[in-house]
Amino acid sequence: MVNAPELRVEGAAAALAPPVLQFERVAITLGGREILSPVDLQVRRGEFVCVIGPSGCGKTTLLRAAAGFVAPSAGRVLHQGQAIDAPRRDVAFVFQDYGRALLPWRTVRANVALALEAARVPTAQRGDTITRVLRTVGLTAHADKFPAQLSGGMQQRVQIARCLAQQPDVMLMDEPFGALDAMTREALQDELARLVRDEGLTVMFVTHDLDEALYLGDRVVALRSNPTPELPSVAALVDVPLPQPREQIATKENPEFLRLRRALYHYLGRR
Numbered sequence: 001m002v003n004a005p006e007l008r009v010e011g012a013a014a015a016l017a018p019p020v021l022q023f024e025r026v027a028i029t030l031g032g033r034e035i036l037s038p039v040d041l042q043v044r045r046g047e048f049v050c051v052i053g054p055s056g057c058g059k060t061t062l063l064r065a066a067a068g069f070v071a072p073s074a075g076r077v078l079h080q081g082q083a084i085d086a087p088r089r090d091v092a093f094v095f096q097d098y099g100r101a102l103l104p105w106r107t108v109r110a111n112v113a114l115a116l117e118a119a120r121v122p123t124a125q126r127g128d129t130i131t132r133v134l135r136t137v138g139l140t141a142h143a144d145k146f147p148a149q150l151s152g153g154m155q156q157r158v159q160i161a162r163c164l165a166q167q168p169d170v171m172l173m174d175e176p177f178g179a180l181d182a183m184t185r186e187a188l189q190d191e192l193a194r195l196v197r198d199e200g201l202t203v204m205f206v207t208h209d210l211d212e213a214l215y216l217g218d219r220v221v222a223l224r225s226n227p228t229p230e231l232p233s234v235a236a237l238v239d240v241p242l243p244q245p246r247e248q249i250a251t252k253e254n255p256e257f258l259r260l261r262r263a264l265y266h267y268l269g270r271r
Helices: 058-068 110-119 123-136 152-165 182-199 208-215 247-250 255-269
Strands: 019-030 033-044 048-052 074-079 092-093 172-173 202-206 219-223 234-239
Touching: 019 058, 019 172, 019 202, 033 074, 033 152, 033 202, 033 234, 048 058, 048 208, 058 074, 058 202, 074 123, 074 255, 092 152, 110 123, 110 152, 123 152, 123 182, 152 182, 182 208, 182 247, 208 247, 208 255, 219 255, 234 255
Parallel strands: 048 202, 048 219, 092 172, 172 202
Antiparallel strands: 019 033, 019 074, 219 234
């Protein structure tokens, strides 16, 4: 039997940029069960942080707390030093179920406009923003189609475009590519990586896919199930020192990618 490499806590790279999101001793109890306990985590500006862990360990709950959808039972979440106690325009959330996230009676253009309507942007000022974000995600030619006329990958791009229309500095993504086929998933991974670089976004990204976490992430946060004060939710923070930009074949054949993948696989397997 081959011994699994150990997961190592992040190194000096964690101090490269100021934090945009901060989780300070965040604990969340739902239905009498402690889901998260206690989380201390900083997400740096421009960083892509992927969150993995066993089913039911609180990955989505952590993301929802950062979005202001769920209030911590203890501790607090900060965005640029201010406590998050409600949804806010500069923190956007991309849901896993893109079908339900879009309004089927609205065109692509009108779905993107929802973000601007919610922000009470005057109608006369919406057109340029909508045109820009649709161009950014490659949907200009599909602006007047309805969601049912689009593939799953294109529907997810509409949801991403709607979030970009908010002009956020943080994007929270809950397994956004989980329901897509492998080829579409890889294409959208590359599009997202480009988008993050071009737009200067900070991203927290929940996934069950270890390859996806290592391919996209600058760091990977590994959560454990059934946390306690002695064994808190964050089991490990792992730096991913792989060259950027990444490439689907070359990156996944990199020895460091394979080493980290093996370590994370054994971590999840033990749990």
